[in-house]
Amino acid sequence: MAASAIVGENLEKYFPPALSGWRAWLHPVAKPTQCALAGVSFAVGSGEAVAIVGHNGAGKSTLLRILATLIVPTHGRATLGGFDVEREGGGARRQLGYHTGGDEGFYTRLTGQQNLEFFAAMNNLQGAEAQRRIAEVTECMGISGELDRQVRTLSTGMTHRLGLARALLHGPAVLLLDEPTRSLDPLAAADFRRLLKDDLVRRRGTTLLFASHTLSEVEEIADRVLLLDHGRLVACDSPARLRASTGAATLEGAIARLARTQAAVEATP
Amino acid sequence: MSALRKIAAFFWRDFAIARGYRGALVLEIVEALFGAATFFYLSRFVESPELERALPAGSNYFEFALVGFAFFDYLNVALGAFDSSIVEARQNRTLEALLVTQTPLAVILAGSAAYPFVALALRTCVYLGWGALFFGFAPRSANWPGAIVILAASILAFAGLGVLSASYQILFKRGNPAKWLVLGVSGLVGGMMYPVAVLPGPLRVVARLIPVTYSLEGMRAALLAGAGWGELWRSLAALMIFAVVLIPLSFAVFAWALRRTKVTGTLTHI
Numbered sequence: 001m002a003a004s005a006i007v008g009e010n011l012e013k014y015f016p017p018a019l020s021g022w023r024a025w026l027h028p029v030a031k032p033t034q035c036a037l038a039g040v041s042f043a044v045g046s047g048e049a050v051a052i053v054g055h056n057g058a059g060k061s062t063l064l065r066i067l068a069t070l071i072v073p074t075h076g077r078a079t080l081g082g083f084d085v086e087r088e089g090g091g092a093r094r095q096l097g098y099h100t101g102g103d104e105g106f107y108t109r110l111t112g113q114q115n116l117e118f119f120a121a122m123n124n125l126q127g128a129e130a131q132r133r134i135a136e137v138t139e140c141m142g143i144s145g146e147l148d149r150q151v152r153t154l155s156t157g158m159t160h161r162l163g164l165a166r167a168l169l170h171g172p173a174v175l176l177l178d179e180p181t182r183s184l185d186p187l188a189a190a191d192f193r194r195l196l197k198d199d200l201v202r203r204r205g206t207t208l209l210f211a212s213h214t215l216s217e218v219e220e221i222a223d224r225v226l227l228l229d230h231g232r233l234v235a236c237d238s239p240a241r242l243r244a245s246t247g248a249a250t251l252e253g254a255i256a257r258l259a260r261t262q263a264a265v266e267a268t269p
Numbered sequence: 270m271s272a273l274r275k276i277a278a279f280f281w282r283d284f285a286i287a288r289g290y291r292g293a294l295v296l297e298i299v300e301a302l303f304g305a306a307t308f309f310y311l312s313r314f315v316e317s318p319e320l321e322r323a324l325p326a327g328s329n330y331f332e333f334a335l336v337g338f339a340f341f342d343y344l345n346v347a348l349g350a351f352d353s354s355i356v357e358a359r360q361n362r363t364l365e366a367l368l369v370t371q372t373p374l375a376v377i378l379a380g381s382a383a384y385p386f387v388a389l390a391l392r393t394c395v396y397l398g399w400g401a402l403f404f405g406f407a408p409r410s411a412n413w414p415g416a417i418v419i420l421a422a423s424i425l426a427f428a429g430l431g432v433l434s435a436s437y438q439i440l441f442k443r444g445n446p447a448k449w450l451v452l453g454v455s456g457l458v459g460g461m462m463y464p465v466a467v468l469p470g471p472l473r474v475v476a477r478l479i480p481v482t483y484s485l486e487g488m489r490a491a492l493l494a495g496a497g498w499g500e501l502w503r504s505l506a507a508l509m510i511f512a513v514v515l516i517p518l519s520f521a522v523f524a525w526a527l528r529r530t531k532v533t534g535t536l537t538h539i
Contacts, residue, residue: 015533015534016533024441025441027533027535028440028441028526028529028530028533029529030533032532032533036534062534065534068365068369069368069369070365070368070369070531070536070537071531071532071534071536072528072531072532074532090371090373093369093370093371094371096369098365098369100365104361104362105361105362105363105365105366106361106363106366107282107286107361107363108361109285109286109289110282110285110286114282114285117278118278118279118281118282119366119370121274121275121278122275122278122367122370122371122372123370123371123372124371126274166366170371
């Protein structure tokens with residue numbers, strides 16, 4: 001395997017419980033007791049596409065948000081492009097593009113072009129270089145003809161593509177996506193998957209770590225699958241080997257068996 | 270890329286958004302006329318020997334109140350600009366997108382306040398302009414460089430309070446009692462509508478503990494009495510002390526608050 005672009009070492013994340021009323025004032029300093037990640041260790045090679053799967057609340061988004069420097073782990077350590085995401089957040093952010101699968105996160109009164117110019121500036125791109133990168137990524141996303149429209153007039157799919165274009169503006173080595181095709185219609189989702197796998201991962205060598213509930217998407221894009229269950233890492237292997245090791249005919253079947261086995265292990269006194 | 274270029278990018282972003290609401294811009298200019306007119310007609314009924322003694326030499330109550338109201342707004346904007354930028358970024362979900370860019374937090378905060386302060390500077394000019402055009406406001410002997418320096422020092426001092434207010438906002442999401450307390454106390458004792466000298470002793474002491482008092486005194490002295498640097502230095506020094514203490518303190522508090530939201534996972538919660 002190539003050098004690791006992303007490494008997680010014994011990552012643990014606990015959140016404080018939700019407090020209401022006057023006690024909400026104590027929330028910022030409340031003791032974190034609710035486990036979201038429980039000692040997750042993994043590595044993603046450079047140029048590899050890895051999917052994170054698991055049921056709702058398994059810890060997928062928490063893991064991605066730690067890597068994106070948006071939250072800090074309670075214990076353990078993660079590096080992205082060699083930079084510790086907690087202590088060297090600036091270095092890590094130079095390496096990463098982050099996009100969640102929604103159509104939000106834009107200044108809707110501004111055009112797509114104005115939005116991308118603003119975020120290009122935030123990523124240290126300016127002038128002709130910024131314009132060149134905007135032209136390049138929007139061409140790649142198939143939205144170059146829509147850039148003069150205000151974002152509020154764009155369809156969900158278009159805004160979604162604009163979001164990915166934004167994440168790619170500064171040419172990140174690592175792309176973190178949270179449910180990347182969540183709000184896309186089936187045809188747009190298929191286009192999007194091809195774009196991710198063929199253009200970004202295969203042709204450009206971008207490292208891709210994405211969370212998804214769509215297992216056909218996972219099989220199509222991912223070289224390996226990280227299966228999380230209640231914050232624990234249950235399995236980390238290629239879809240074919242997961243099927244083979246569990247004797248299941250489909251990835252869905254393999255994941256279901258692995259999750260059941262994990263539940264049985266946890267139930268054992 | 271320099272921080273200044275990024276701050277400029279924030280400014281143009283906000284300018285482009287504001288340009289989309291041209292009607293509001295026109296109404297603001299008209300509203301300034303109503304404000305100036307209100308002070309003019311109010312001033313015709315406000316007369317007392319005590320007030321006369323407390324006003325800057327050569328000025329009247331209309332000029333006093335017009336300058337007080339126009340420049341008190343800087344405190345208002347400072348306390349609102351930073352935390353409303355966080356509220357808006359949370360609501361339109363741009364906060365996450367901003368925080369994963371290569372722009373430091375301090376630049377994001379400074380950038381978010383750039384347009385509101387520039388817009389306020391223009392609004393101040395409109396206010397004073399209406400006063401001069403229709404109601405006889407005539408700062409003929411004004412020390413303009415002195416006024417600009419006092420204004421810059423005031424913005425720095427107020428920005429510290431604004432970032433503290435944003436720290437509260439980022440931690441607790443809604444409401445901001447500290448902000449309303451600062452605005453309420455400053456409105457009461459800061460000398461916006463009446464001179465601090467007319468207040469009872471204990472409130473005069475409180476007035477000396479807040480930056481807006483020095484800001485309005487300095488601004489009136491520079492604009493209405495044409496005070497020189499020798500007379501302005503006291504206000505200027507006080508404002509700089511507030512700035513030197515408040516700015517590093519507020520950024521440290523904000524960094525702590527941001528860190529806590531990264532621990533609690535509530536950074537983008539609305």
